[in-house]
Amino acid sequence: MSSLEPTRKSLRIRRFPFNVDIRGQAEEAARITDYTAVTDERLVVALEERDARALEMLYDRYGEYVYSMCLRMVSDVQLAEDLTQEVFLRLWRRPDLYDAGRGRFVTWLLSVARNRGIDERRSRGRRFRHESPPSLASEEMLEAAGAPEEKDAAVLSEERIVIEKALSTLPPEQRLAIQLAYFGGYTQQEIAKGLHQPLGTVKTRIRLGLQKLRIVLIDQREGGSAAV
Amino acid sequence: MNCEEAREELEAYSLGALEANEARRVAAHIRGCDECAQIARAYEMAVEHIALAVPLFRPSRRLKERILGGIGAFRPPVYAGLMRRRIWAATAAAVLVGFGVAALTWAIILSSQVHNLRENNTNLASELSQIDEAQRQAMLRSVGDLSTTQYAQQRSIEDLNALLRISLDPELIPTALYGTQLASAARCNYVWSSQQSLGALTCKDIPSTASSLTYALWATKGDQTIALGDFVPRLDGTAQILVKFPSDVPGPVTNYWVTLEQLGSSRAKPSGQAVLQKAPEQQAAR
Numbered sequence: 001m002s003s004l005e006p007t008r009k010s011l012r013i014r015r016f017p018f019n020v021d022i023r024g025q026a027e028e029a030a031r032i033t034d035y036t037a038v039t040d041e042r043l044v045v046a047l048e049e050r051d052a053r054a055l056e057m058l059y060d061r062y063g064e065y066v067y068s069m070c071l072r073m074v075s076d077v078q079l080a081e082d083l084t085q086e087v088f089l090r091l092w093r094r095p096d097l098y099d100a101g102r103g104r105f106v107t108w109l110l111s112v113a114r115n116r117g118i119d120e121r122r123s124r125g126r127r128f129r130h131e132s133p134p135s136l137a138s139e140e141m142l143e144a145a146g147a148p149e150e151k152d153a154a155v156l157s158e159e160r161i162v163i164e165k166a167l168s169t170l171p172p173e174q175r176l177a178i179q180l181a182y183f184g185g186y187t188q189q190e191i192a193k194g195l196h197q198p199l200g201t202v203k204t205r206i207r208l209g210l211q212k213l214r215i216v217l218i219d220q221r222e223g224g225s226a227a228v
Numbered sequence: 229m230n231c232e233e234a235r236e237e238l239e240a241y242s243l244g245a246l247e248a249n250e251a252r253r254v255a256a257h258i259r260g261c262d263e264c265a266q267i268a269r270a271y272e273m274a275v276e277h278i279a280l281a282v283p284l285f286r287p288s289r290r291l292k293e294r295i296l297g298g299i300g301a302f303r304p305p306v307y308a309g310l311m312r313r314r315i316w317a318a319t320a321a322a323v324l325v326g327f328g329v330a331a332l333t334w335a336i337i338l339s340s341q342v343h344n345l346r347e348n349n350t351n352l353a354s355e356l357s358q359i360d361e362a363q364r365q366a367m368l369r370s371v372g373d374l375s376t377t378q379y380a381q382q383r384s385i386e387d388l389n390a391l392l393r394i395s396l397d398p399e400l401i402p403t404a405l406y407g408t409q410l411a412s413a414a415r416c417n418y419v420w421s422s423q424q425s426l427g428a429l430t431c432k433d434i435p436s437t438a439s440s441l442t443y444a445l446w447a448t449k450g451d452q453t454i455a456l457g458d459f460v461p462r463l464d465g466t467a468q469i470l471v472k473f474p475s476d477v478p479g480p481v482t483n484y485w486v487t488l489e490q491l492g493s494s495r496a497k498p499s500g501q502a503v504l505q506k507a508p509e510q511q512a513a514r
Contacts, residue, residue, distance in 0.1 A: 052299055059292055067287040069279060081291050088295045107276035114279065118244070163281040181245035182278050188245045203240065210239040214274040 040105035047095035055092050062106055063088070066113045072183040073117025083120060087113045118185035166216040174209030177202055229257045234264050242271035390470050394428050397421035403484055405504040410488070411435050416504050418471075418484050427456070427471035429484075431504070434461035437488065444489040445469060446498050450479020455495035 032038055032046060035057040046054035066087050071080035091098075091109065098108050167175055180191050192202040234257040240246050241254040258265040394400065400419045407414030416431035429445055437443065437460065445456040456471040473481070486504035493499060 052296065055299060056292075056296055059295060063292065063295075064284050064286060065280070065282065067291065068282045068284045071285050072282055081287055081294075084287060084291060085295050085298065089298050092299050103273070103276065107279060110279035110282075111276065114244075159277070159280050163277045167278070167281055178243065178278065181240070181243045182275065183282065186245065187247050188240055189247060191245070203236075206243060206245060207236070207239045210243060210271055210274060213278075214271060217274055217277055 041100045044091075044095045044098055044100075044105060047092060055088065058091070058109075059088055062109055065106070065110060069110050069113040069183075070117050073114060073185055074120055079120065083113065083116050087116055114182070114185070121185055162217070162220050166213055166220065169216055170209050170212060174205045174212070177205040178209045178213070181206060229253050231257075231261060231264055234258065234261070235267065238264065238268045239271055242268055242275050244275075387468075387470050390424070390426050391428055393424045394419060394421040394426050397423045399423065404507060405429075405431075405484060405486060406507055407433075407504055408502050410501060410503045414465075414504055416467075416486065420471075420481070425473060425475070427473070429456075429459075429467075429469045429471060431459075431461070431467040433465045434467050435465070436461060436463075440491050441488050441500075442491050443467070443503065444487050444495065444498065444500075445471065446485050446487060447471075447473070447481050448483040449473070449477050449481045452477055452479075453497055455498075456484075458489070458495075 032042070032051070032054070035043070035053055038046075038057075040058065040061070043051075043054040043058050047058075063084065067080055067084040070083040070087070071077065074080055074083065087109070090112070098105060102108070167178075170178070176195075177191055180186050180194070181188070184191075186194070188202050188206060189199055191197075192199040195202065234254055237246060237250060237254050238258075241251060244251075246254065254268075258268050400421055403418040403420070405416035405418060411434065413433040414431060414435065415433060416429055418427060418429045420427040434443065442458045442460055444458050447454050447456050454474065454477060456473070457469050459467045459469040461467040484506060485498075485502045487498040487500040488503050489495070489498070489500045
């Protein structure tokens with residue numbers, strides 16, 4: 001046991017508000033002395049070692065994002081919480097599904113949440129979508145469902161500013177089509193039907209909008225020197 | 229699907245906006261086309277960023293407990309309940325201890341007060357008994373004084389009645405007594421009522437005596453000397469005494485005189501000198 005390794009007693013005393021018996025569970029995880037300072041990828045490794053504190057830390061970092069994504073997808077607070085719980089429990093059970101070589105953890109986690117939201121919407125049948133076809137009004141209603149909480153200076157604040165700025169550069173109709181597709185989980189045909197627009201028009205808006213968004217993001221990331 | 233067809237759909241494919249059959253066709257193409265796969269990957273990275281722009285809403289605080297409660301090793305209700313029970317138990321114990329200490333303190337104070345009250349009660353009872361005794365004594369003295377006064381008054385009334393009866397006797401026998409050398413100015417008159425069998429002696433200018441001495445009236449009846457009674461002169465030198473002869477002594481009375489006697493001494497016979505006595509001719513006349 002190295003000198004840096006905290007004792008089991010000290011682990012139990014540290015700020016951990018739940019009665020999780022971690023004795024002998026994670027000798028490796030016990031080496032994490034400051035959970036707030038370790039990377040997402042390191043926490044995922046700790047999850048494989050059944051470190052409940054790592055899951056708590058990942059929830060503290062991204063729980064609000066996952067919940068907001070789910071809420072955006074299903075427009076139901078209770079259902080959004082249920083989906084958020086499923087996402088994190090799935091992460092707890094199968095942390096190996098995340099491949100660090102394919103991208104950042106947060107984008108993977110949010111894609112899991114989004115896919116779970118899409119599945120939920122589809123499993124609840126088309127009745128939901130028929131009753132609430134995608135429209136500009138539905139987007140406005142979703143925005144008005146509650147003012148977003150003031151996000152504290154969290155890890156993703158700078159990236160949020162970048163992507164929000166990039167989205168704001170898009171024409172409103174392109175931004176709406178992309179938001180309906182991404183956050184609503186609607187297909188192009190469903191969007192066209194909901195907005196009473198030709199399918200070709202919706203396809204064009206999505207194509208042009210995503211191309212421009214990609215360019216803006218690359219420009220902002222590389223200081224405007226990148227090409228298409 | 230060729231590359232041209234695929235690239236028209238890559239944006240929507242990356243965004244997940246294609247119908248399922250179209251998405252499968254594009255996926256099949258990019259699996260065999262690295263160039264299209266690379267473009268699709270670039271769009272996917274842009275799409276992933278959109279997720280970060282999701283408007284944030286704060287979940288309920290219970291959600292975190294639910295999630296951490298679902299990982300098996302965690303028992304939030306037990307933990308929370310146990311903590312609540314512990315807090316309640318600690319609070320209840322603290323309250324009980326507080327009440328106990330307060331009750332004990334109160335009991336000590338009450339005990340002390342009861343002790344003091346008992347002590348005061350004992351003192352008061354003692355003082356009250358003393359007061360009662362003093363009052364009782366005072367009452368007895370008052371009753372005694374009253375009895376004495378009543379007795380004296382009654383005696384005075386009886387004496388007056390006796391004197392009245394003697395004075396109404398037409399056959400009174402007077403006898404004058406004169407002072408001897410011890411009290412030359414003193415004079416007494418003695419009257420005897422044979423009808424009432426009572427006599428009365430009235431005197432004046434009788435010298436005062438020491439507190440241990442008293443005047444005694446004597447008579448000679450037959451061959452016996454009889455003590456008829458003691459008297460002490462008043463402040464003005466007068467004195468008065470009623471005399472009742474004993475009926476069992478035979479013979480006539482032949483002499484009266486007064487001596488000075490010790491208070492409380494025997495009256496079987498005179499021991500002091502004569503202070504008053506009959507005139508010689510009066511004695512001879514008898």
